[in-house]
Amino acid sequence: MPARLAPLAAALALASAAVVGCGAGPADADAGIAPRPTTDRFDAARAFAEVRRQVELGPRPAGSAASRRLAARLRGVLPRGRFEAVPGGLRNVVGRLPARGRGAREKAVVVAAHYDTKDLPGFVGANDGASGTATVVELARALARRPAPAHRPEIRFVLFDGEEAPGGAESFLAGGLRGSRAYLAAHRREIGRVIVVDFVGDRNLSLPREEGSDRRLWQELRAAAARVGVGAVFPPLRRGEIHDDHTPFARAGIPAIDLIDFEYPHFHTPEDTLDKVSARSLDAVGEALVELLSGFGAGAAGGAGG
DSSP: OOSSOOOHHHHHHHTTSOOOSOOOOHHHHHOSSSOOOSOOOSOHHHHHHHHHHHHHTOOOOTTSHHHHHHHHHHHHHSTTOEEEEETTTEEEEEEEEOOBGGGGGSOEEEEEEEOOOOOOTTOOOIIIIIIHHHHHHHHHHHHHHSOOOSSBOOEEEEEESOOSOOTTOSOHHHHSOHHHHHHHHHHGGGEEEEEEEOSOOBTTOOOOEETTSOHHHHHHHHHHHHHTTOGGGSOSOEEOOOOSTTHHHHHTTOOEEEEOOTTOTTTTSTTOOGGGBOHHHHHHHHHHHHHHHHHTTTTOOOOOOO
């Protein structure tokens, strides 16, 4: 996952442990500190079920049989889903909602997550991988169900393969971000804004703006979150830059933001399991993004932000 030294000692200590006991019942799934949204357009229960389905596949490193099975299913649930090749035999999963009205004159909005997991023994990536992927999938469903607006730019839902750097990679930036770098290379001129959804399921969710995220787009997200009652999840704070799937786009001059709670204590350990994920956290992020994306092309204004 993003560039930070993993808690290697903890990972090694737990590497041989079987991934058991990571189930979460309905009551457990609802636990968390995120406020309840004032809107109900994003199906948090279904998003949580999507996280569960991914975790039940076990580890899903890029190129593995489990990852390819997951990609085939994800293609079937995204609107107009298809694969796009990534060098090294990998593949991004891409869906879209077409532009409407004046939105056809705008560049596409990309909403993305990564669906691969770090290649570590016993690592099932409930938050790091599955939560972002589930949020993007359910967001696509929520927007597809809503009455089509008169004006909307094309919205693309992209699930990146190969975000995690493989073993032996010299650095995360050089060896990881394979799917996002490939997508940028193929579509640079078509993209207007990028929203990356990563660690968004943990129970103590807090999403300050990391300094690699576009300030104006983050302000619009915070304003949207406030309108649906979940502004507390996006505090007016900043933290240092994090290298993640938004980084290639930001460095290419495309406004891009990264939704990531990088204080998540189970980063790259086998303890990143389903019981650490909260449906309330998924709901807060999902409703904020539905609100944000529903305003694109409709003249919605931004708000105050960090």
